[in-house]
Amino acid sequence: xxxxxxxxxxxxxxxxxxxxxxxxxxxxxxxxxxxxxxxxxxxxxxxxxxxxxxxxxxxxxxxxxxxxxxxxxxxxxxxxxxxxxxxxxxxxxxxxxxxxxxxxxxxxxxxxxxxxxxxxxxxxxxxxxxxxxxxxxxxxxxxxxxxxxxxxxxxxxxxxxxxxxxxxxxxxxxxxxxxxxxxxxxxxxxxxxxxxxxxxxxxxxxxxxxxxxxxxxxx
Numbered sequence: 001x002x003x004x005x006x007x008x009x010x011x012x013x014x015x016x017x018x019x020x021x022x023x024x025x026x027x028x029x030x031x032x033x034x035x036x037x038x039x040x041x042x043x044x045x046x047x048x049x050x051x052x053x054x055x056x057x058x059x060x061x062x063x064x065x066x067x068x069x070x071x072x073x074x075x076x077x078x079x080x081x082x083x084x085x086x087x088x089x090x091x092x093x094x095x096x097x098x099x100x101x102x103x104x105x106x107x108x109x110x111x112x113x114x115x116x117x118x119x120x121x122x123x124x125x126x127x128x129x130x131x132x133x134x135x136x137x138x139x140x141x142x143x144x145x146x147x148x149x150x151x152x153x154x155x156x157x158x159x160x161x162x163x164x165x166x167x168x169x170x171x172x173x174x175x176x177x178x179x180x181x182x183x184x185x186x187x188x189x190x191x192x193x194x195x196x197x198x199x200x201x202x203x204x205x206x207x208x209x210x211x212x213x214x215x216x217x218x219x
Contacts, residue, residue, distance in 0.1 A: 001150045003107070004129050008118040009141030014091035019112045021060045028052035030162035032109040034081075043068065044096070048082040049075065049109070051162075057082075066092075091139065098135040103128035113163045117143075123150050161207050168193060168203035169211075177204075 010019075022028040029051035037045040050057065054072050061067060061084075070084040088096060100106060104124040111119035122132060136142050161169065171192045176183025190200035 001123060002126055002129060003121055003123045003146075003148055003150050004132075004144060005121050005146040006119070007113075007143040007145055008095070008120070008136075009143065010116060010118065011139040014095065014137070014139050015116060016092070016112075017064050018057070018061060019116065019118075021057070022050065022052070022112065023114050023116050025052070025056070028057075028114075029164060031112045032162065033112070034109050036108075042093075043085060043087050045085045046083075048084065049079070050082065051079045053078065054080040091137070094137045095140060098137065098140075099132050104132055111163055119145075119163065161210055164193075165203050165207035165210065168200060169207045172204060 019031070022031045031050045031052075032048065033046055034049050035047045054074065057080075058070075058072055061070060061082075064086075066087045066089055068085045068087055070082060073081045073083070075081055099120065099122055104122050107121040107123060113119055122129065124132075133142060133144075168189060172178060172184075172189050175188055175192065177185070177189055186197045186201045186204070189204065190197040193200055193203070195203075
């Protein structure tokens with residue numbers, strides 16, 4: 001049993017309007033698909049988590065013609081959960097079919113990144129994973145980030161991090177933030193991330209909390 005970590009680059013013709021909306025507005029951070037109904041057909045029912053203001057997001061959502069029903073619930077400060085039921089158009093159906101056929105398991109969450117790519121992990125046999133790559137629509141640029149044997153504890157910890165949290169921890173490791181004695185501080189991490197020190201500290205705090213939670217949950 002193997003896994004693939006993928007980044008899917010999307011053409012302008014198939015990117016979802018709400019992914020485009022979040023990518024265009026700097027006030028939104030992590031945007032993740034947490035769960036979905038496994039019986040995906042002509043419609044899909046999903047739960048998202050988003051960091052950012054819910055009001056402008058909901059206003060934009062109401063203009064998307066494929067949305068059938070939705071509900072927004074506040075999460076922690078400046079974040080929310082979204083329950084949404086949507087009709088899949090042809091492009092979304094092809095992308096969904098390629099990576100959700102019966103011999104694959106998609107590991108939540110799915111990350112809708114600020115660079116307009118989708119980050120996801122799929123698990124299956126070597127043959128089923130190759131089939132998914134072969135069946136990916138021509139309008140999707142598939143970038144294989146990692147291939148390996150499935151290990152639930154390691155993968156769950158990695159998948160718990162958002163795009164920016166993962167980037168922050170990676171930078172912190174590279175520049176010596178976690179060395180003893182410490183070789184770099186939050187200000188240096190922030191400089192590499194091109195953000196304020198307070199923002200960098202928040203990314204690191206949330207990443208560390210997620211990783212510790214993952215270790216405790218799997219111990």
